[in-house]
Amino acid sequence: MRILLFTGKGGVGKTTLAAATAARLAAGGRKALVVSTDPAHSLADAFGVPLSGEPSEVDSCLFGAHVDVRALADRSWPRLREALRRVLSGAGVDELDAEELTVLPGVDELLALTEVARLADDGPWEAVVVDCGPTAETLRLFALPEAIAGYLSRIHPVAGGAATTLAEHLGTLRGLLADPERAGVRLVFTPERLVVAETRRTLTALALRGIHVEGLVANRLVPRARRWSGPAASWLRTRRAEQDAVLAELAASTPLAVRVVEHRAAEPVGTAALLDLADELYAGADPLARTHRPAPLxxxxxxxxxxxxxxxxxxxxxxxxxxxxxxxxxxxxxxxxxxxxxxxxxxxxxxxxxxxxxxxxxxxxxxxxxxxx
Missing domain, CATH: 2.60.40.790 (Immunoglobulin-like)
Incomplete structure (x- = not known):
């Protein structure tokens, strides 16, 4: 089972591409789960069906879910807070301060990641496709397990078993994200200079975290105006030439494969439209295929x-x-x-x-x- 994580700047179309990837895998007979950790939760809109926190069938072999962090917090946070309270109290923080310190920034991201791991482990999936939040939220998501586990390991001698248990859990999450055989990131962007500049910074930040980016997806390219004439065709050619130049510069700066998807007149909603999009995205290739093997950090x-x-x-x-x-x-x-x-x-x-x-x-x-x- 592999986990594919789609992320990128907000509004670049990562939800649609994640949904299309899962639909293509399922159409090939592989049981696939697509799950959203994006607070915007537009995954249900992409399929045109309602989704909940637990996997529900969208089509044959295709299941979907969205992580409801508020519900997770109501259900899981009291146990996690109690574990953190014991850790902090064991480290010499008095009980009142410990209660205050357990309202930690980033808890939403930590709970979302834990839930993705649970859903991945609990089902018969051959692939789990994750529609992550915007890039900044995703970077926090990937950084938290290592950061908190490192802190817990330093206070372990005085905090005792509670710190060890929580650190082991976080270490497992970290190991899942950093294992290129089990997980890989697909970065989605639109071919504009500012967006590409942010994408390149994200590549550096993820590499620094030890997270494997296995591919890039340039979405919403202007269609080529081959035999058209007139002002509209001239605008299309100029815009596409600008986008092609941006992609050429990016290709010269990275060994990662860049897949491209042209802009569509109609928004792809529903399994049939998503499969059509996936045909362009993967051009007959296996969506799970890894085209880039990372060098050790x-x-x-x-x-x-x-x-x-x-x-x-x-x-x-x-x-x-x-x-x-x-x-x-x-x-x-x-x-x-x-x-x-x-x-x-x-x-x-x-x-x-x-x-x-x-x-x-x-x-x-x-x-x-x-x-x-």
């Missing part, structure tokens, strides 16, 4: 007496990059997204002497302690 290579640490981050020319070292951890901040990465044991007695960005990502040169500074 960290790799070490010899450089004479020194060692080089390669961090596979797709950096843009305008990326705001900051590096720092905190003991055996490397602190990397790119465009406001920060992550602590444990240095490989081989490099912990070395000193960083140089850093540069290249086609492989970020390359840091390490010299043995006492070497050139």
């Amino acid at each position: 960290l790799s070490v290579r010899a450089a004479g007496a020194a060692q080089e640490l390669v961090i596979a981050l797709p950096l843009t020319d305008t990326a705001d990059l900051d590096l720092a070292r905190a003991g055996d951890d490397l602190v990397i901040t790119v465009d406001g997204v920060r992550r602590l990465i444990a240095l490989p044991a081989l490099l912990r007695r070395h000193t960083v002497t140089d850093a540069e960005a290249g086609p492989d990502g970020l390359v840091l040169r390490f010299e043995p302690d006492g070497g050139p500074r």
Whole structure:
């Protein structure tokens, strides 16, 4: 079973493409669940049928659901809050402060991710397609398990078993997201320079989180005006030429495959219209096929007496990059997204002497302690 997560800037059509992907999988005889974590919940509108928090049949082999975070909070949050209260109390926070601290930002995203994992595990699905919220919400969704688990691991000696149990749960969620054999992200965008710029920043942020992006989808391309004439045709050709130029620049900056979908005059609603859209999107290819194998985030290579640490981050020319070292951890901040990465044991007695960005990502040169500074 694989999980495909569709995300992108709000309004780019990710819900429709997620629904079309699930419909194509089901039409091929594979049991597919498409589930929305987007608070806007337009997935039901795409199929033209009502959906609830539990999977319901949309068509043969095709099931849909939407995550109702408010209902989840009413049902699940009291148990999670009690676990966090025990953790914080065990760490020396008094009971009143612990109650206040358990009203945490990001709980909605954490509950939504937990529910997706539950739905994936509870059904006979060969694929689960997730219509995620807009990009910023999705980045928070992917960051939370690691961030909270890291915090819990630090307070574990004083917080006891409650911290361990919660950290293990979050670690399982993190492992699901970071395993390219089980999960992959499809980034949806419209071919406009501002949207593509945000998409490239998202690629960097997800790579920094260790999340595998396996493909890009350019949606709503203006149709080609082949034999048409007149002002409308001239406008269409000019607009399509601008979009093609944007796509060419993007293709030159990433090894990821870019699928394209042209704008339709009528909004695709219902399984038949979604299947037609999927035919253009996948052109007969398997929607689950992986066209890109990710490089490991960290790799070490010899450089004479020194060692080089390669961090596979797709950096843009305008990326705001900051590096720092905190003991055996490397602190990397790119465009406001920060992550602590444990240095490989081989490099912990070395000193960083140089850093540069290249086609492989970020390359840091390490010299043995006492070497050139």
